[in-house]
Amino acid sequence: MTPDMRDLLRPFRDEAIARDIPVDDVERWLGTARPCAVLTRDGDRGGDGPVVGRFGGPLLLPADVPDPVHPFVASIDLAALPADATDLPLPPDGRLLLFAFPETANDYETMGSVVYVPAGTAVTERDRNAWNSFDFEDEKAMFEAFPQGPLRATAGVSLPYHHAAARGAIAPAGPLQIGGYAWEEAICTDPVADAVSHAVKAAEAGRWDGRVSGDVSDWVLLADWQAGMDVEGWESASVHWVIQREDLVARRFDRTFTDVFWNP
Numbered sequence: 001m002t003p004d005m006r007d008l009l010r011p012f013r014d015e016a017i018a019r020d021i022p023v024d025d026v027e028r029w030l031g032t033a034r035p036c037a038v039l040t041r042d043g044d045r046g047g048d049g050p051v052v053g054r055f056g057g058p059l060l061l062p063a064d065v066p067d068p069v070h071p072f073v074a075s076i077d078l079a080a081l082p083a084d085a086t087d088l089p090l091p092p093d094g095r096l097l098l099f100a101f102p103e104t105a106n107d108y109e110t111m112g113s114v115v116y117v118p119a120g121t122a123v124t125e126r127d128r129n130a131w132n133s134f135d136f137e138d139e140k141a142m143f144e145a146f147p148q149g150p151l152r153a154t155a156g157v158s159l160p161y162h163h164a165a166a167r168g169a170i171a172p173a174g175p176l177q178i179g180g181y182a183w184e185e186a187i188c189t190d191p192v193a194d195a196v197s198h199a200v201k202a203a204e205a206g207r208w209d210g211r212v213s214g215d216v217s218d219w220v221l222l223a224d225w226q227a228g229m230d231v232e233g234w235e236s237a238s239v240h241w242v243i244q245r246e247d248l249v250a251r252r253f254d255r256t257f258t259d260v261f262w263n264p
Contacts, residue, residue: 008157036180037085038156049154052080056148060123067130070099070112071143086179093119102227102237108202112258147230177224184261185236195242195259237262
């Protein structure tokens with residue numbers, strides 16, 4: 001654990017010890033903490049870090065990348081992320097583009113995708129509404145409600161307690177998070193484990209190609225978006241982009257599986 005992470009967790013440690021929780025138990029719990037990058041918009045609490053990307057904006061993709069079939073959420077400039085902001089083996093530069101439809105689906109359907117654009121790659125602007133090929137008005141209105149604007153990063157700490165109400169006082173989060181542990185509004189189970197089970201079902205149903213491990217330890221949370229903070233009508237919706245460790249190391253971001261929790 002880095003000194004900065006220990007400082008962030010000091011109030012929790014002091015409170016736990018004050019409640020006579022054994023020090024060894026407290027330290028064991030703190031040992032599970034993971035660093036994460038908390039991304040906030042201007043005006044949000046803690047929104048004074050460096051700009052590392054943005055919600056929305058123009059959709060810029062290499063010519064050989066097909067139009068994504070899910071709405072464009074955000075782009076992240078990996079070179080701008082603070083050093084050691086996460087413990088993920090992310091590329092040192094380039095951009096991650098996140099796509100998602102913040103609504104639950106069947107158990108074997110990914111609800112988003114990730115595109116990695118290496119630094120220096122030629123890109124062209126695409127139609128941000130191409131995913132809505134049938135021009136459904138409800139879906140168009142939902143997409144128009146997606147947040148827009150710069151995203152600022154601060155170093156955060158993430159604990160494996162997945163219920164938002166419980167973790168908020170320990171490790172406050174922004175609407176978008178890179179790395180760390182996933183969380184949801186009212187569920188205490190691990191969202192990554194749920195996503196992995198859905199990815200396995202997708203593979204079994206022939207809807208997901210390539211090797212899919214059913215061992216949760218082979219996967220990591222790439223990003224979390226608390227869509228319910230931003231999109232009216234989708235309150236409590238959480239989007240989780242998860243990826244197998246071996247795919248992340250190999251930069252196969254097209255192998256990211258996207259799972260959504262929504263309790264309308």
